[in-house]
Amino acid sequence: MPSTRELRLRIRSIKNLAQVTKALETVSASKVRRAVQANKATQPYSEKAWKVLVHLARQPGHNSLHPLLAERKLDGRVLVVMISSDRGLAGSYNVNILRETLEYFREFEYPISYVAVGRKGRDLLIRRRKDVIADFSNLPTPLAFNDVSAIGRLVVDDFLADKFDAIYVASTRFINMVKQTPEISQLLPLRVTYGEDHDPATTHATKSVFTYEPDQNELLSEIVPRFTALQIYQAILSSQASEHAARMVAMRNATDNVKDLVGSLQLEYNKLRQSMITSDMLDIAGGANALAQD
Amino acid sequence: MPIRCEIVSQDRIVYSGDADMVILPGGDGVMGILPHHTPLLTVLQYGIIRVREGSQESVFTVAGGVAEVQPDQVTVLADAAENINEINLQRAEEARVRAEQALKAGAGKDTDSYLKIQAALKRSNLRIDAARRYKRAR
Numbered sequence: 001m002p003s004t005r006e007l008r009l010r011i012r013s014i015k016n017l018a019q020v021t022k023a024l025e026t027v028s029a030s031k032v033r034r035a036v037q038a039n040k041a042t043q044p045y046s047e048k049a050w051k052v053l054v055h056l057a058r059q060p061g062h063n064s065l066h067p068l069l070a071e072r073k074l075d076g077r078v079l080v081v082m083i084s085s086d087r088g089l090a091g092s093y094n095v096n097i098l099r100e101t102l103e104y105f106r107e108f109e110y111p112i113s114y115v116a117v118g119r120k121g122r123d124l125l126i127r128r129r130k131d132v133i134a135d136f137s138n139l140p141t142p143l144a145f146n147d148v149s150a151i152g153r154l155v156v157d158d159f160l161a162d163k164f165d166a167i168y169v170a171s172t173r174f175i176n177m178v179k180q181t182p183e184i185s186q187l188l189p190l191r192v193t194y195g196e197d198h199d200p201a202t203t204h205a206t207k208s209v210f211t212y213e214p215d216q217n218e219l220l221s222e223i224v225p226r227f228t229a230l231q232i233y234q235a236i237l238s239s240q241a242s243e244h245a246a247r248m249v250a251m252r253n254a255t256d257n258v259k260d261l262v263g264s265l266q267l268e269y270n271k272l273r274q275s276m277i278t279s280d281m282l283d284i285a286g287g288a289n290a291l292a293q294d
Numbered sequence: 295m296p297i298r299c300e301i302v303s304q305d306r307i308v309y310s311g312d313a314d315m316v317i318l319p320g321g322d323g324v325m326g327i328l329p330h331h332t333p334l335l336t337v338l339q340y341g342i343i344r345v346r347e348g349s350q351e352s353v354f355t356v357a358g359g360v361a362e363v364q365p366d367q368v369t370v371l372a373d374a375a376e377n378i379n380e381i382n383l384q385r386a387e388e389a390r391v392r393a394e395q396a397l398k399a400g401a402g403k404d405t406d407s408y409l410k411i412q413a414a415l416k417r418s419n420l421r422i423d424a425a426r427r428y429k430r431a432r
Contacts, residue, residue, distance in 0.1 A: 041305045048302050048369050052362045056335070145304050213336040214321040222337055223360050 004276070007269040011262055018258035024089065025251035028244045035241035036174065038142060039234070046234055049227055053190070056210070056220075066220040067160060068228070069190055076165040078112045079133075079158065080105065081151065081187070083171045083236055084121025085243040086138055091250030093172065093180070093243055094120040100182035101170045102128075113164070117151065117236060143240065145233050152229025159188045171235035172242035178249060180242035187231060190224070297329040298367040299345050301354060303375045308354060309345065316368045317344040318361055327368055334363040340420050342428075343370065353378040353428045357417050374417070381425045390418040 002010075057069060082101055084094045098121065105112050114130050116122035119137040126132055134154060139147055155167055167188040172180050212219045296312035316327040319341025327334075338361055343354040359372035393415035397408075 038305075044307045045302045045304050045371060048300065049371050052335070052360070052369065052371065055333075055362065055364075209333070211332055211334045213334065219321075219335055219337055219360075223335075226360075 002272075004269060004272055007265060007272065011265050011269065014258055014262055014265070018255055018262075021251045021254040021258070025248050025255060028248035028251060031244040032177070032241055032248060034142070035237065035244055039174065039237040039241055042230075042234060042237065046230055049230060052223075053227055057190075066217075066224050068156065068188060068224045076110060077163065078105070078108060078110050079115065079155065079164040079167045080112060080184075081115045081117060081155065081167070081169040081232065081235075082121050082125065083169070083239040084116070084118035084124070085239075086119045088120060089250065090243050090247040091253075093246035094118075094124060097121065097170055097172055097182045097239075098124045101184065104170075104184045110165075115151065115154070139236070141240070143233070143236060145229070148233045148236060149229050151232050152225060155188065155232070156225040156228055169232060169235050171239045174238045174241040174245065177245050180245060187228060190228070295329050295366070296347070297327065297331075299370075300367070301343065301345075301356075301370040301372060301375055303359075303372045308372070308375045308377065309352065311345075311347070313345045313347045313368075315346040317342075317346075318368075318370070319343070319356065320361070327363055330365050331363050333365070334361075336361050336363075338370070338372065340416055342420075342424050343375070353424065355381070355420050355424045357413075357420065376421075378424055378428050381421050383422065383425045386418045386421040386425065390415060390422065393418060 080101060082097065084097055088094070112131070114125050114132045115134045115136070116125055116132050117136045117139070122132060122135045122137060134151075136151055158164055159167055166186060168184055169187045170182065170184045173183045174180050296314055297316065299309065299311060299313040299316050300307070301309040314328075318325055318327065318336070319339045321337040321339065324341070325336075338356055338359045340357055341355075343356050345352045345354070354375050354377055356370065356372045357374040359370060359375070361371070362369045393411050396411045397415065
């Protein structure tokens with residue numbers, strides 16, 4: 001049976017903890033808003049970029065246009081870019097993306113390497129003795145496109161050097177405040193099709209051949225890697241929004257739990273205090289009785 | 295028939311509307327795009343985009359990027375772009391001075407920071423040029 005002093009201390013320390021989680025929740029809430037905004041801001045650019053790419057890919061003989069566009073036979077190694085967070089306390093956010101990734105690639109008979117974006121994911125992968133070839137942790141916030149171009153370059157170079165036959169990106173798609181789903185998509189070779197929500201008014205049915213300036217090869221080696229980096233950029237932005245949302249929800253739950261916990265501890269404390277007072281009273285009454293009899 | 299023109303940078307839509315003619319700083323030189331142009335894909339240099347519609351002309355700076363031309367539309371994917379009217383000349387000049395000083399202070403060549411400063415310098419020079427040339431006319 002704990003003493004009243006101990007109980008009092010425990011209640012106080014739990015209340016302090018609640019202040020911390022409450023603060024984290026508030027901070028995360030504003031971060032989600034900013035991350036979602038950043039994500040939305042890049043949407044027009046990537047939509048247009050994607051459209052250009054689709055037009056390109058519909059050209060006759062696109063398989064030979066650029067090696068990044070050409071489908072390969074999968075008989076070698078696979079690289080997965082896994083996006084997680086640098087910090088913990090985000091509920092099951094990091095575990096979810098890891099579980100989804102491992103599950104997705106369990107059936108693969110080819111060796112799989114990983115590029116970890118985010119410290120938590122890297123640690124989880126290393127603990128499971130996965131092959132992590134590169135680690136991009138502590139990315140700056142707000143994230144600029146230039147910050148991820150290094151990841152894009154690494155991925156494209158390794159792909160072109162035939163080190164890998166396919167490259168995937170595992171990220172968490174932000175749907176709303178309470179729902180974020182882990183998602184795995186193929187990055188390279190680029191699978192070029194229209195998204196579900198494209199606007200038919202701005203797409204072109206013509207299959208006429210492009211004129212290129214300066215020349216086809218130079219141009220394609222300029223833009224195709226850039227679009228790859230763009231996709232990674234968007235995946236990271238979406239994941240960051242998810243991370244903050246997940247943290248916010250986790251922290252809100254923690255704050256709510258504190259209320260329950262403090263309630264039950266307070267009850268215990270009050271019971272203890274009451275029983276102490278009762279026994280004190282009995283003692284005094286007993287003492288007074290004994291004196292009166294003398 | 296007008297041509298649809300859209301200029302987007304990585305973080306926003308800079309311009310979207312119809313135009314009679316679009317003038318772009320293409321990879322091999324400045325080109326004017328009229329409606330019914332043959333499909334074209336080009337890289338963009340640092341320079342100025344002019345969008346003409348009737349007697350109106352809007353001027354934009356562009357810091358590199360890609361442009362796709364279709365018979366009835368021009369899509370500019372700019373690394374960075376802004377309307378000339380958004381340029382704050384004083385700030386651009388301050389930025390130029392800062393960049394020049396930083397270069398003099400001697401960042402090592404071919405390092406990331408050197409390239410970054412150089413790009414910043416290029417950008418502010420472009421802004422200043424554009425603002426001086428086109429703003430006064432208005």
